[in-house]
Amino acid sequence: MAIPVIDFSKVNGTGEERAKTMAQIANGCEEWGFFQLMNHGLPEELLERVKKVSSEYFKLEREETFKNSTVAKTLNDLAGKKSGEKLESVDWEDVITLLDNNEWPSKTPGFKETMTEYRAELKKLAEKVMEVMDENLDLPKGYIKKAFNDGEGDGAFFGTKVSHYPPCPHPELVNGLRAHTDAGGVILLFQDDEVGGLQILKDGQWIDVQPMKNTIVINTGDQIEVLSNGRYKSTWHRVLASPDGNRRSIASFYNPSLKATVAPAPALVEKDSEEINQTYPKFLFGDYMSVYAEQKFLPKEPRFRAATAM
Numbered sequence: 001m002a003i004p005v006i007d008f009s010k011v012n013g014t015g016e017e018r019a020k021t022m023a024q025i026a027n028g029c030e031e032w033g034f035f036q037l038m039n040h041g042l043p044e045e046l047l048e049r050v051k052k053v054s055s056e057y058f059k060l061e062r063e064e065t066f067k068n069s070t071v072a073k074t075l076n077d078l079a080g081k082k083s084g085e086k087l088e089s090v091d092w093e094d095v096i097t098l099l100d101n102n103e104w105p106s107k108t109p110g111f112k113e114t115m116t117e118y119r120a121e122l123k124k125l126a127e128k129v130m131e132v133m134d135e136n137l138d139l140p141k142g143y144i145k146k147a148f149n150d151g152e153g154d155g156a157f158f159g160t161k162v163s164h165y166p167p168c169p170h171p172e173l174v175n176g177l178r179a180h181t182d183a184g185g186v187i188l189l190f191q192d193d194e195v196g197g198l199q200i201l202k203d204g205q206w207i208d209v210q211p212m213k214n215t216i217v218i219n220t221g222d223q224i225e226v227l228s229n230g231r232y233k234s235t236w237h238r239v240l241a242s243p244d245g246n247r248r249s250i251a252s253f254y255n256p257s258l259k260a261t262v263a264p265a266p267a268l269v270e271k272d273s274e275e276i277n278q279t280y281p282k283f284l285f286g287d288y289m290s291v292y293a294e295q296k297f298l299p300k301e302p303r304f305r306a307a308t309a310m
Helices: 008-012 015-032 044-067 070-081 111-136 143-148 222-227 266-273 285-295 301-309
Strands: 005-007 034-038 087-091 094-098 157-165 174-180 186-191 198-202 205-208 216-220 237-240 247-255
Touching (some): 005 008, 008 015, 008 111, 015 034, 015 111, 044 094, 044 111, 044 157, 111 143, 111 186, 111 247, 143 222, 157 174, 222 285, 222 301, 285 301
Parallel strands (some): 087 174
Antiparallel strands (some): 034 216, 157 247, 174 237, 186 216, 186 247, 198 205
């Protein structure tokens, strides 16, 4: 079983071909929570540059630090004990977050220019994907974007996590990244096209998200689940540590503004109330993030309830 791979250029077409592609994306959102886009409009040349600067940045600015990190030392100590105990509370991951207004790596030539250009292109893709979701959910064009921006304007959060999962000497004792669902809205992942490790939970089974060259993996976060009143689900996923290869993973998050109130779209609640009685709660995204910070690796339903109570 493999997650859906969809030719995104076909949403610009007409007739049956476009309808079929829209249906594939709806299925990806409803049944999987994850799908891969090819022909997504990001220039191949830009993606090659992103790979190059990310790998160079890790080698130049992070590799040595990671070798001497607490997680590396703790893992080696634990392996030496041969107790069979696992490291449950940390991840075998090196990560930095890029925002428009925080400090970026400065020693790697071309890193800032390339990643700034990449983030601008990716944000446009995120907004196109949200418009496709609007249409598939029978919501007005721009509904999700407006909800995340807390009205008109540009208040939504757009962050990019540059992660590396270096070769792990004891992959059986630690996770690359523990299983979780994503807190936010729409996540766009540019993953390594050779080294695998990302898995999603589908029908009780862990399934590999197959590495493919220069595709963008889309997944839906908890806020899309709320906004769609459960029509689209956020999916549990994890990264396995591996003894071989340094897996690169660049995940960008289009999330609501912390001030935005997130609630099911009224049109969907009316439509769903005839079929099901479930309505998701309404809360401030900032409150949800406070809960998520404490409960990221725990079930999501209590998070929804806790954020509503704040």
